[in-house]
Structure formats: structure tokens, C-alpha cells
Amino acid sequence: MDGGGRFLRSLRARFFAPLSLARPHDSRSFAFASALPLDAPFPDANFSRAPETPRAAPTWTERRTHLLARTGVGSFALIFAFGATLALGLVQSGDYREFVARNGAPYDTLARLLGFPIDSVTISGELRLHENEILAATGLDAHSSLLFLDAAETRRRLLQIPLVQSARVLKLYPNRLVIAIEERQPAALWQREGRVKVISTDGTTIADLNDPRFLGLPFVVGPGAEKRLPEYTALLRDLGELATRVRAGALVSGRRWSLIMTNGVEVKLPEVDPGAAVGVLVRLQRESRILDKDVRSIDLRLADRVAVRLTEQGAETRENAVAKRKAPKAGAHT
Known part of the structure; x- marks a missing residue:
């Protein structure tokens, strides 16, 4: 309130007050109240106002204006x-x-x-x-x-x-x-047509082998070998400590596995129940160190026998040993 008994209002509040697009209300009662003397009693509840003129329904233009006024x-x-x-x-x-x-x-x-x-x-x-x-x-x-x-x-x-x-x-x-x-987690290396790829457990090709960190993964060779990776990893588990001596698993004709050992020996497994044949290999290695001899391949495809193919040097050594056994001893009578 200033010295003249008036209330001050900000000019900014005056000129920047928000505008309302709502329909104007009837201000007749406010006009009546302002016309009464200050000491006049306020009309009681039985005061009756003049009847209001019925309002017309808002037009489409007014409804559109009200909608656009929303934030x-x-x-x-x-x-x-x-x-x-x-x-x-x-x-x-x-x-x-x-x-x-x-x-x-x-x-x-x-x-x-x-x-x-x-x-x-x-x-x-x-x-x-x-x-x-x-x-x-x-x-x-x-x-x-x-x-x-x-x-x-x-x-x-x-x-x-x-x-x-x-x-x-x-x-x-x-x-x-x-x-x-x-x-996907890299699970193995797969070679086909001379190219080596990193594959996941489900056989999905992840990338070409260009990272030396993957060289320690199991290695499978041949068409379809990537889809039968769980079979191969199960064979490695059955081998136990001998698994470290397996260089690769080759799927032959899409039917059976051959194990290629680090010393070049090929272990031929049967199409049916290759796990049992792996058990035979573990026993032969424990009893006779078969993988440390001059052998080229070990055929375990038949359940009742083991066929071993010697290397050239092993075959020559064996022939010499047989010849010595057959040769007559010195001083013996003929």
C-alpha cells in the first residue's frame, strides 16, 4: 500500500498475466454487491435473483478454441x-x-x-x-x-x-x-575347406580365426562337425587326461569320429557307442602305452578286436624282431 492508501501491483504481473479462453461468467451478483453501501446488511439466503437467460450450446469453433488452449x-x-x-x-x-x-x-x-x-x-x-x-x-x-x-x-x-x-x-x-x-561364447574351432572358424556350442559361426586367444579351443574338422560339437566334447570328457593329447576330432562321412592325436596317430571310433571305444583306448594306454609306440592308426570300430597299423619304422622294427626270433641260435645243431 502506498502513501495514498492504494495497493501496488507489478506491471509485469499486469501485462503478462495468463489469459483464459474459458467462456465469460455472469458477473451480475458482483455488480450488485459493489452498488450496496458499505454499512448495508448483506442479503439473506431468501434473496431471489433475476432469472438468467439460458445459455446457448457452445459452437464447434468455440470447442476447437478451447481444445487448442490446452497445454x-x-x-x-x-x-x-x-x-x-x-x-x-x-x-x-x-x-x-x-x-x-x-x-x-x-x-x-x-x-x-x-x-x-x-x-x-x-x-x-x-x-x-x-x-x-x-x-x-x-x-x-x-x-x-x-x-x-x-x-x-x-x-x-x-x-x-x-x-x-x-x-x-x-x-x-x-x-x-x-x-x-x-x-555367444566361443566353444570350438571348426575347419572346412581349409578355412578355420570360431563357433559356439550350437555350431553357429562367430568369426574367422584371427585371434590367438582361441587357439586352445577344441578343434573339429569336416562338414557337419560343427553341428555335432556336443558329441565331440562328451568324448573329450570320457578321455580324461588323454584329452590333452587330442589335436582334433574329424567327422568322417558325417557318421563317425576319428581322433587325431598330437603325435599323428589316428584313433578310429565306431559310429555306434563311441564312448565305449574311448574307454578301451584309455585302458590300452594305461596297460601297454599304446599311443607311445610306433603306430599309425588304432582301429576301434569293432567291439571284439583292436586293429593297429604300424608306421614304416615300426613295421621294420617288428620284422627284424620276428626274424631274430626265427633265426637259429649260434651253435645249434641243424
Whole structure:
């Protein structure tokens, strides 16, 4: 209150007071109250007001004006109209491709104007993959929008990466994207037609062998060997300590396994119950050190016998030994 008994009001509050588009109310009672003397008694409850004139139903224009007055609706409508006009003009002028290359698709441009860009991407679960590889697979760029991002399609693209076993894509409005992946674990090396690849447990090819860290993985050879990897790893478990002396497992004709040992010996296993044959090999090695002799191959395909093929040096040594046994001893009578 100033010195003249008046209340002060901010000029800013006066000129920048919010406007209301609501229908004007009847102010007759307020006018009546202001006309009474200050010492006049206030009308009692039995005071009857003059009958009001019935109000007409709001017109379509008034309803539209009230809708646009709601927070944000008018702005969204204006931006949408602007985007539609802009897209139509670009198509008609022939500059559409140039606009898309520079700003992205018109619907993404409109979504970014509405407040739905992709400002941050959170990636989790990557071990061997680089973030750039993941982003490149999604097809996202600086012009993408969260509003029109197809999460299912993005997940499908991620699953096309050989190293990705599972993927989840989550849109957090208004501007955040979350990607969670689970990578396949390298389980073995697979050679076919002279090329060596890293494969997972289910036989999926992960990548070409170009990392020396994978050289210690089990090694399988031949068409179809990658799909029967669990069988081969089970045989290695049955071998126990002898598994360290196995260089590779070769799938022969897609039917049976042969074990290639580190010293070059080939152990031929049967198509049926190869685990039992592995048990025979373990026993022969324990009793007679068969893998340490001059043998080229050990055939365990028949359950009732073991066929051994000697090396040339082993065969020569054996012939000499047999000849010595057959030769007559010195001084013996003929």
C-alpha cells in the first residue's frame, strides 16, 4: 500500500498475466454487491435473483478454441501442420532426397521437433563386440527419432550379428534407448575347406580365426562337425587326461569320429557307442602305452578286436624282431 492508501501491483504481473479462453461468467451478483453501501446488511439466503437467460450450446469453433488452449495441444498441431507442409513442398520441388540425406526422414524430423530425439543410447552385455559395431547394426544415426523407432526391427538386426545370441531393445521416452545383448561364447574351432572358424556350442559361426586367444579351443574338422560339437566334447570328457593329447576330432562321412592325436596317430571310433571305444583306448594306454609306440592308426570300430597299423619304422622294427626270433641260435645243431 502506498502513501495514498492504494495497493501496488507489478506491471509485469499486469501485462503478462495468463489469459483464459474459458467462456465469460455472469458477473451480475458482483455488480450488485459493489452498488450496496458499505454499512448495508448483506442479503439473506431468501434473496431471489433475476432469472438468467439460458445459455446457448457452445459452437464447434468455440470447442476447437478451447481444445487448442490446452497445454501443448496447439503447439503439437502447429508443428504437425508445419511438418506436413514442409514434406509436401519438398516432394513437389524435387528436393526430397537432398532433405532426407541432410536431415533424415520427414517423420523423424517432425518427431525430433516434438521432443522425441534419441539423445542417449545405453548398451550392456557386450564383451567382444564394440559399441560401434552394435550401433551400425541397428541402423541408427543422428537423424533417428525415438518415436518412430521400430524396437522389434532393431532387435532383429542385432540378432543378425553372429556373436549376438539374444537381444532386448527398450524405448524410454522421451529420448533414451536401452540395448541389452548376450553374446555367444566361443566353444570350438571348426575347419572346412581349409578355412578355420570360431563357433559356439550350437555350431553357429562367430568369426574367422584371427585371434590367438582361441587357439586352445577344441578343434573339429569336416562338414557337419560343427553341428555335432556336443558329441565331440562328451568324448573329450570320457578321455580324461588323454584329452590333452587330442589335436582334433574329424567327422568322417558325417557318421563317425576319428581322433587325431598330437603325435599323428589316428584313433578310429565306431559310429555306434563311441564312448565305449574311448574307454578301451584309455585302458590300452594305461596297460601297454599304446599311443607311445610306433603306430599309425588304432582301429576301434569293432567291439571284439583292436586293429593297429604300424608306421614304416615300426613295421621294420617288428620284422627284424620276428626274424631274430626265427633265426637259429649260434651253435645249434641243424
